[in-house]
Amino acid sequence: MKTFKNSFLRSLKSGRRLIGLIFFFGYYGWISRSFWSGGSGSGKSNPFSELVPPNVPTDLLHSIAFGAFGVFSFLSFASIGSQLTLMFRSPDVDVLFPTPVPAKHLLIFKLIRDSLLTAVVPVILIFVFGSRSGATLMQNWQSGSTNPGAIYGAHRLSFLAWVLQSFFWTSIGYAVSLYLSRGTVQSDRWAKIWNRFTLVIGLLLLGYIVAKVYVQGPGSLAKAFRDPVLATILFPGYCSSQFVLAPITGAWNLAIPCLAFLIVGAGVALKVAFNNADWLYEVTAMNVQVMDQRRQAAKNQDMVSIAAQRAQSGKFKIRQGWIQRLEFKGKMALVWKELIIFSRSTQSMFVVFTVLFVGVGYLSTVIPAVSRSGRSTPVEIFQPMMFGFLAFVVCSAVATTGFIQMLKLGDVQKPLPFTPGQIVFFEVFAKTIPILASIVLGSLVSIAFRPSMWSSGLASILGAGSFAFLVCSLYCVLFLLFPEYEDPTQRGFRGIVMLLGITVFSLPSVFVVFLMYGVLKLPILAAVAPAALVNLGLAMIAASIGGKLYGSFNASD
Amino acid sequence: MLQVNGLVKDYKKFRAVNGLSFEIRPGEIIGLLGPNGAGKTTALRCISGILKPTEGQILINGIDLARDQSKAKAGLAFVPEMPSLYELLTVDEHLRFIAMCFDTMDVYRQFGDGLLERYHLSDKKGELVATLSKGMRQKLSVACAMVHKANVLLFDEPLIGVDPAGVHEIKTDLQQAKERGCSVLISTHLLDTAEKLCDRVLILAKGNKLFEGTIPELKTSLNMEGADLEKVFLRLTEGETSSTP
Numbered sequence: 001m002k003t004f005k006n007s008f009l010r011s012l013k014s015g016r017r018l019i020g021l022i023f024f025f026g027y028y029g030w031i032s033r034s035f036w037s038g039g040s041g042s043g044k045s046n047p048f049s050e051l052v053p054p055n056v057p058t059d060l061l062h063s064i065a066f067g068a069f070g071v072f073s074f075l076s077f078a079s080i081g082s083q084l085t086l087m088f089r090s091p092d093v094d095v096l097f098p099t100p101v102p103a104k105h106l107l108i109f110k111l112i113r114d115s116l117l118t119a120v121v122p123v124i125l126i127f128v129f130g131s132r133s134g135a136t137l138m139q140n141w142q143s144g145s146t147n148p149g150a151i152y153g154a155h156r157l158s159f160l161a162w163v164l165q166s167f168f169w170t171s172i173g174y175a176v177s178l179y180l181s182r183g184t185v186q187s188d189r190w191a192k193i194w195n196r197f198t199l200v201i202g203l204l205l206l207g208y209i210v211a212k213v214y215v216q217g218p219g220s221l222a223k224a225f226r227d228p229v230l231a232t233i234l235f236p237g238y239c240s241s242q243f244v245l246a247p248i249t250g251a252w253n254l255a256i257p258c259l260a261f262l263i264v265g266a267g268v269a270l271k272v273a274f275n276n277a278d279w280l281y282e283v284t285a286m287n288v289q290v291m292d293q294r295r296q297a298a299k300n301q302d303m304v305s306i307a308a309q310r311a312q313s314g315k316f317k318i319r320q321g322w323i324q325r326l327e328f329k330g331k332m333a334l335v336w337k338e339l340i341i342f343s344r345s346t347q348s349m350f351v352v353f354t355v356l357f358v359g360v361g362y363l364s365t366v367i368p369a370v371s372r373s374g375r376s377t378p379v380e381i382f383q384p385m386m387f388g389f390l391a392f393v394v395c396s397a398v399a400t401t402g403f404i405q406m407l408k409l410g411d412v413q414k415p416l417p418f419t420p421g422q423i424v425f426f427e428v429f430a431k432t433i434p435i436l437a438s439i440v441l442g443s444l445v446s447i448a449f450r451p452s453m454w455s456s457g458l459a460s461i462l463g464a465g466s467f468a469f470l471v472c473s474l475y476c477v478l479f480l481l482f483p484e485y486e487d488p489t490q491r492g493f494r495g496i497v498m499l500l501g502i503t504v505f506s507l508p509s510v511f512v513v514f515l516m517y518g519v520l521k522l523p524i525l526a527a528v529a530p531a532a533l534v535n536l537g538l539a540m541i542a543a544s545i546g547g548k549l550y551g552s553f554n555a556s557d
Numbered sequence: 558m559l560q561v562n563g564l565v566k567d568y569k570k571f572r573a574v575n576g577l578s579f580e581i582r583p584g585e586i587i588g589l590l591g592p593n594g595a596g597k598t599t600a601l602r603c604i605s606g607i608l609k610p611t612e613g614q615i616l617i618n619g620i621d622l623a624r625d626q627s628k629a630k631a632g633l634a635f636v637p638e639m640p641s642l643y644e645l646l647t648v649d650e651h652l653r654f655i656a657m658c659f660d661t662m663d664v665y666r667q668f669g670d671g672l673l674e675r676y677h678l679s680d681k682k683g684e685l686v687a688t689l690s691k692g693m694r695q696k697l698s699v700a701c702a703m704v705h706k707a708n709v710l711l712f713d714e715p716l717i718g719v720d721p722a723g724v725h726e727i728k729t730d731l732q733q734a735k736e737r738g739c740s741v742l743i744s745t746h747l748l749d750t751a752e753k754l755c756d757r758v759l760i761l762a763k764g765n766k767l768f769e770g771t772i773p774e775l776k777t778s779l780n781m782e783g784a785d786l787e788k789v790f791l792r793l794t795e796g797e798t799s800s801t802p
Contacts (some may be wrong), residue, residue, distance in 0.1 A: 215610060307685035308644040317648060333657035337643060338652075344645045412639035414607040416658045418630035552609050554602075 063250060065158075065241035068229065069165065073237030074205065076118070076169035080176050088284045090292050103280040107273060109171055153247030161240040168236055168262050171269035177291055178276040181283045196441055205233060214269030236262060276453035300485050303345040303401040318344075323462065331418055331426050338402065346401055350434055353394045357442030360386045361457075365450040380456045380524040381517065387439055387464035392502065394435050395468055399475035402431045404485050406476075421547025428472045428543050435468040436461075459528035463513075466535035467506065473542035474501050480549035505542070509534045558583050559604070559740045561703035564613035566599050566764075573599040575764040577613070581740035583708070586731060589744040592794050596764040598638065601713050604742070605635035617709050631659065634707035638714040638744075640694035644687040648678055648697055651686060654702050659705035662723040662739050669734045672700045691718045699727055703734075710734055711741045716750065728754060748786045762794050 026239070088096075088110075180191040208229060233237040246255035290309060297305035311318045323343060328336045342350070343348055361367035364383035406413065406427055414421055443457035484490040509531035517527035563575040574596040581587050590599045602608045604615055606626060613694040615622040620629040642651060654674070656665035673679045681689065689697065695718055702710060710731075716724050731741055731754060745751055751758055752772055760768040760775075768775055776782050781789050 133793055302619070304645055308685070311644075311685045311687040316685065316687075318683065324650065327653075327662065328657050329660050329662075330658065333654055336657065337646065337654050340650060341645045342644060406641070407642050409643065410607060411635075411637040411639075412601075412643070415605040415630055415633060415635040417627050418658075419626045 061154075061245060062241065065244050066231070066234075066238060069161070069240040069244075070234040070237035072162075072165060073169070073240075074202070075235045076166070076173070077387075078202060080169070080173045080194075080198070088288055090288050093281075093285050093288050093436060097281050097285070101512075103277040104274055107174065107277050108278060111167075111174060111270070111273075112475040115163070115167040115170045118170055151375040154244050157247065158244045161244045161366055164259075164262050164266075165240050166234060168266040168269075171266045171273065175269040175272040175276070178273055178279050178283065180286060182279060183283070183286050190384065201233065201234055205230070205388070236265070244462055246544045258347040286385070296486070299488075300404060300491070301400040302404050302485070303349070304341060304405055307345040316344075331422055334416075334423065334426040335433065338427065339433065341405065341429075342398070342434055343403070348432075349397055350394075350438065353390065353435075354438040356390055357387065357438045358445045360390060361442035361444075361446035361460075362449055364456070365446050365453060380459075381513075383443070383453075383456050383529055384460045384463040384524070387442060387460040388467045391439060391464045391468040392433055392471055394438065395431075395471040395491070396498075397474065398431050399472050402427065403479040406550075407479060407483050407485065407553075412549075419547070421544055421550035424476055424546040424550050425543045426470065428476050428539070428546070431472045432465070432469045435472075439464045455523060455525040459524045462525075463509075463528040463535075466532035466539070467509070470505060470535045471502060471541040472543065473539040473546065474498065474505060474544040477501075477542050480546055480553055483553065505538050506535075508538065560614075560616040560619075561604065562614040562616075564600060564603060564615065565611045566596070566603050566608060567611045572760075573764050574603065577761070577764075579759055579766070579768055579769055581709070581742055583738040583740055584687075585734055585757070586735050586743065588751035588758040589742060589747075589761065590748070590758050590790065591761035591767075594763070595761040595794075596756040597761055598713055599764075600713050600761070601635070601742070601744055603687050605633060606630050630695045632707055633709045633711065634702035634705065636695075636702045636710045636713065636715050636765060638717065642686045642697060642701075644663065645685060647681045647683050647685055648673065648689070651726070652701060652749055652778055655701040656704050659707075660724060661705040664706060669704065670733075672703055676700050676707050676723065676728075684710060692720055692723060695719050695725060696723050697725075699730070708737075709737045710739055710741045712741070712745075714744060714746065716745070748790060752786050759792060760790070766795055771775060794801040 003379055044045075080420060170347065176194070180187055180194055212227070242251065242258045243255045248254050248295050290313060294306060294309055296304075298310065307316060323336070323339050326336060361383065364386065366381070414420070416423065418426075443460045446460075447454050447457040475498065478494050478501065479485070482490045482494045482497075512534055513527050514532040516522045516530065520527075559581040561580070562578050565572065566574040577596075577600055577753055579587070591597050599608065600605055603610045603613075604617075606622060606629075610623075615629075616631045617629040618801060620632075622629040625737065643654070643776070646654060649669075652669055653662075654666060656662050656669070658723075670679070673682055676699065678693065678700065681693065686694065686697065695715070699712075699715060702712075712731075715727055715789060719727065728750075731743070734741055742756065743751075755772075757771050757776065759766065768776075768778065773782075775793070776784060779789055779792055781792065
């Protein structure tokens with residue numbers, strides 16, 4: 001109780017925590033209101049009402065309910081094993097653990113808190129169904145239903161099911177964590193088996209859904225959520241959906257055992273967790289420091305530190321790729337080093353962004369624009385613009401990690417036989433290369449799909465590539481101006497200045513494109529090429545400012 | 558060889574190094590001594606190009622560091638007190654990276670494996686720097702300094718945190734560097750090491766040079782012949798301790 005009281009009082013002293021607290025109580029207050037009243041704003045007409053179908057088939061309702069609960073079930077299942085290590089912080093271990101508070105009491109407190117927090121996750125879905133248009137949707141369902149009032153019953157039960165399911169998964173998570181995180185040889189083996197098991201289940205599930213959709217067509221996606229195999233694998237999600245839809249389907253004989261399964265399952269897991277509560281302090285104390293460091297690194301967006309911590313705990317495999325075998329001389333060694341570090345820290349992010357570039361590249365070939373003559377042609381400017389935007393997003397992620405390293409490692413970099421300006425230029429250049437690779441890949445995909453758009457693809461490479469170089473240079477300057485990467489105030493300020501800086505520095509190239517493409521009606525490539533030169537020029541200016549700043553930068557300050 | 562003329566370094570209003578001048582001839586090891594906050598690390602960081610001097614001139618092999626940084630630093634190796642290494646490079650990659658930067662891959666190919674063996678890092682060759690202990694990182698830092706053909710070597714407390722075998726190897730390497738004609742500057746708190754290893758000592762306090770010369774010369778200047786170096790050092794730096802900026 002004291003911990004709860006202290007947490008509450010602490011929340012009142014910090015703006016950020018206070019907002020969290022208001023959100024938390026607001027959310028659950030709203031849920032309670034919805035549960036007892038049957039939805040907010042019902043009966044009021046709104047502009048969306050005409051878009052809502054009057055009678056939704058029960059099959060679709062099944063798919064929606066099982067889809068939502070099934071995804072929640074799978075995500076909860078995948079995160080099992082890590083709950084306990086995320087539960088406490090260093091001050092808890094140093095201050096709270098030496099007090100005579102029994103471990104079981106702490107476990108109950110954290111379990112209730114985590115269950116409620118986990119239930120906040122589906123907030124977006126609940127907002128959809130709780131909004132005015134959601135209420136109208138339900139009203140329309142109800143009007144077309146043979147069982148008026150059943151929809152509101154399902155609506156009420158959905159809140160209860162969310163909370164119940166989150167309690168179910170949190171209890172199981174704690175019980176399993178107390179076995180997997182002990183740090184013994186046997187528990188490490190269990191953890192390894194568990195992780196592989198989770199991965200295999202995830203891949204099988206994904207493969208099964210893709211295969212089913214591929215064989216039966218996209219229309220089968222809705223049916224997939226009612227598939228008996230999926231219902232078996234994601235049984236807790238299936239139970240929740242049956243329970244929620246019981247007022248509509250009337251299948252209470254199935255809903256009651258499903259509800260019992262969730263309650264009994266949570267109860268058994270809770271009992272197992274309580275029986276192992278003695279391990280709570282030891283498991284937490286062993287992991288808390290690493291987790292605190294990882295949290296801090298994540299806050300700083302320092303992917304290198306996160307990877308280094310994984311390496312220290314033996315969870316990092318080194319792959320010798322073609323980059324490692326390359327050999328450079330002089331300044332290009334900085335690029336080589338950066339690419340290796342990138343491949344070990346930010347590669348997964350890179351894969352995601354490359355997929356985005358490829359997706360946008362493909363999309364740009366199919367989005368049509370109708371010309372005055374009525375002819376439908378793809379929008380040439382769409383791809384370079386979207387690629388520029390994506391390049392900005394990717395640079396933010398790549399450059400943050402990379403420049404934190406540059407600040408940290410001044411003692412090894414500055415004595416290298418290069419001037420500060422050269423070091424900064426090659427650091428910026430190295431960070432642009434992976435982004436450029438993604439841009440080229442995305443452009444090639446668009447050209448492959450529609451070869452007639454080659455000029456748009458080439459313009460994307462020039463425009464977005466030079467823009468990426470400009471953004472990385474600006475990031476470098478900003479990191480050198482505000483080098484306190486662990487200071488949240490500087491971090492926030494740097495973000496604001498970056499947005500302002502990128503707006504100011506991108507204006508000249510945007511103006512060139514507007515003038516040449518929009519006003520003078522020149523081909524896209526002819527319009528983007530000079531804009532790319534402007535970007536490169538500005539990037540060089542920014543890099544030389546960065547070089548000057550780096551020369552007088554003292555990492556020890 | 559290394560020549561420092563009137564080196565001044567200010568941190569805002571605080572003067573960390575005040576008009577320091579000295580010279581290290583080829584084949585000479587100089588010990589940089591002084592109490593905490595004397596300005597030893599700042600002086601070394603200025604000479605290695607990490608910090609920009611407020612005033613003064615630094616000549617490395619006759620090349621002015623301020624005029625031609627690339628050429629001047631090509632002949633210099635620096636080992637910082639806290640090993641500064643790329644966590645996500647392997648031990649071998651780190652060594653290669655330094656060799657590539659200094660364009661001395663031939664030295665790496667010829668002596669790289671031997672260096673790692675001497676510093677007991679052979680079995681860690683393919684492991685990430687992140688997994689190394691502090692002592693191992695220090696050894697790797699020294700190995701990186703040895704993998705290029707630098708003839709001016711700067712060491713900031715190189716023996717702190719290193720095991721006895723490692724200390725022995727570092728001392729042996731320093732002696733060999735001296736025999737090869739390198740100029741070596743070592744900042745250290747270990748007075749017995751300075752006494753055994755260094756040809757001359759340079760004593761700093763509050764950024765000022767208090768003494769430069771051999772240890773017998775130091776003892777004679779204070780009329781303390783026969784006294785151990787610790788007592789001599791304490792007498793010289795009495796009342797000169799200062800807080801680090």
